[in-house]
Amino acid sequence: MSLMTTAELRAAAPRRVYPRLLRFLRPHAWRMGLTVCTNLGAAVLDVFSFTLLIPFLSALFGEPPIVDKPGLVNDLLGLTVGWFLDPADQMGSLISVILFILAVVVAKNTLVWVSGQLGAQLQEYVVRDVRNALYAHLQRLPMPWFTSTKVGQVIARVLTDTQNTKAVITELITKSLMSGAQVVFTIVALVSMSWKLTVVSLVGAPLITVALMPVLRKLRKGHRRLGNQHGELTSIVQEAVAGIRLVKAFRAEPFETARFVEANEAFARGNVKVGRLAMLSQPVTETLGTVVAVVVLWLGARLVLVDGTMQASELIPFMVLVMRLLQPLKQLAQVPTVAQQSLASAERVFEVLDAPSEVERDRGTRTAAAFERTIEFHGVHFAYDGGAEALRDVSFRAERGQVVALVGPSGAGKTTLVDLIPRFVEPTRGHIALDGVDIAQIRLDSLRALTGIVSQDTVLFNDTVRNNIAFGGRSYTDAQVEAAARAANAHDFIRELPQGYDTPLGERGARLSGGQRQRLAIARALLLDPPILILDEATSALDVESERLVQEAIDRLLAGRTVFVIAHRLSTIQHADRILVLERGALVESGTHAELLLHGGTYARLHALQFDGARTSAVAAQP
Secondary structure, three states: OOOOOHHHHHHHHHHHHHHHHHHHHHHHHHHHHHHHHHHHHHHHHHHHHHHOHHHHHHHHHOOOOOOOOOOHHHHHHHHOHHHHOOOOOHHHHHHHHHHHHHHHHHHHHHHHHHHHHHHHHHHHHHHHHHHHHHHHHHHOOOHHHHHOOOHHHHHHHHHHHHHHOHHHHHHHHHHHHHHHHHHHHHHHHHHHHOHHHHHHHOOHHHHHHHHHHHHHHHHHHHHHHHHHHHHHHHHHHHHHHHOHHHHHHOOOHHHHHHHHHHHHHHHHHHHHHHHHHHOOHHHHHHHHHHHHHHHHHHHHHHHHHHHOOOOHHHHHHHHHHHHHHHHHHHHHHHHHHHHHHHHHHHHHHHHHHHOOOHHHHOOOOEOOOOOOOEEEEEEEEEEOOOOOEEEEEEEEEEEOOOEEEEEOOOOOOHHHHHHHOOOOOOOOEEEEEEOOEEHHHEOHHHHHOOEEEEOOOOOOOOOEHHHHHOOOOOOOOHHHHHHHHHHOOOHHHHHOOOOHHHOEOOHHHOOOOHHHHHHHHHHHHHHHOOOEEEEEOOOOOOOHHHHHHHHHHHHHHHOOOEEEEEOOOHHHHOOOOEEEEEEOOEEEEEEOHHHHHHHOOHHHHHHHHHHHHHHHHHHHHOO
16 A cells, blocks of 8 residues: 555545544534534524515515415415415514514524534533543653653643634534535525526635635645744743743843744744735635625526516515625635634644553553562663663662662763663663563553652642642542651641641742752652652752751661662762662673772772862861
């Protein structure tokens, strides 16, 4: 089977997107059904209200109340309003028709209001479901997807793109359905009144469609490009706000402003270009429609004045219906224009939904209820996206209860190595065994239940202290949360907060000091009580008192666990059971602190650099 070209893929996009969006409509089928029924009813009554002009004008001009010739419109008028018309009482007939018109208009607008309410609920609930599905899928995507995707792009897809998909539902289920029904029923009425004039009237529809096709193709591409530019704009704002201290420290406000202005200028130019194209649809539709209406008026006048095959009381309602037909036709002609942005956004949403999740990639079938003996690395290699290897042929064994420290220069592969244990990333070669079982065979949820992480960059959420400690939605008692906080040396400062454990922390825990944030992260890990702990040393940026409190909490956290410590200060890992020295992705040394100093290799060199530098600084500080 031959591969599809890019143009073919774009042409097929609506055929792929519409069915997928319709799947989100299924849970709301009853609401959609009522919307369809009320729209159809409103369209029928809308057309019928204008055909009632025929008996009104007939009574006004002194003509027979119902035109005496076969046709759907005449039959319908005879069955409904015909009972109230008296040729001998013109004013009484006029009043009857007027009251009938008012009743029909009230009924029509009642149905329009009901269909509008149902349509609004339908589109909001469908967008809600799309957004929920997208966010849930995002949570299950593998770590490499997030490292290769900007935060702003993610936010734009979750919030902006899902909102834009609403237009497809709005246009197709509410406005377009109503307009389409109006067009169909109007055409039926027009054919019943004069099929010749109807044929002439409908010449404009295919002309409008053909004229707009090139515009629609360009609009799709333009809206897709705008979605990406909006994501870039969001990324710049997010990065600047998150790093505002750095921006101010480096006096980089002009640079950041220029970066935003450049991206904003590109976004504005894109919007102007797309808007210019989008605005073509209305003048093209209205111009062609008016030309057709003028031609119909001229031909109709001939049928009345010259041929005598049509009455004036029919021509006027016919022209009213033809002019009335322009509005729904215009709306239908604009549907593809409006839908292009929506479809482009829907494609961006489905790009994320189509990315395979960790669960889909997970080959594991076994569960691991506990960690009993060893973790072993066997010839492990890892490379990011086919680039240079971050780890090369790493092999070692860690016993249960041991503290294993990872040291080495920046970029040596320490973080990559610990990311392999909970399977945030997968080895490109080799394997890791937990109690003799390849961790690739263990289900992700089961494996990660055994693993806890306390990183140097503490992550706290804009929630209460209690919910940050008991993170993950698990049911912990207040006593358990408080016990974990006491063990982490956090209970005392939590009690001093305005609302204690119920105090909101602000975004990223901005109201707390670095030491306090670290102690909450340790309390969170203590509450989870994992047998395997990954610890990115967190004391290097703290003052002496905070470091002492955090170190005490860490010592309690280490007790009875197998711990992998990424060490930045060698003084904190001198008592580790085993120290692994990494350099350029390779494991170059392994042993205890004393053994590695005697060996005189990389570890001894790093130790000398740190401690000789510290002694030099201390001497220089003396008076």
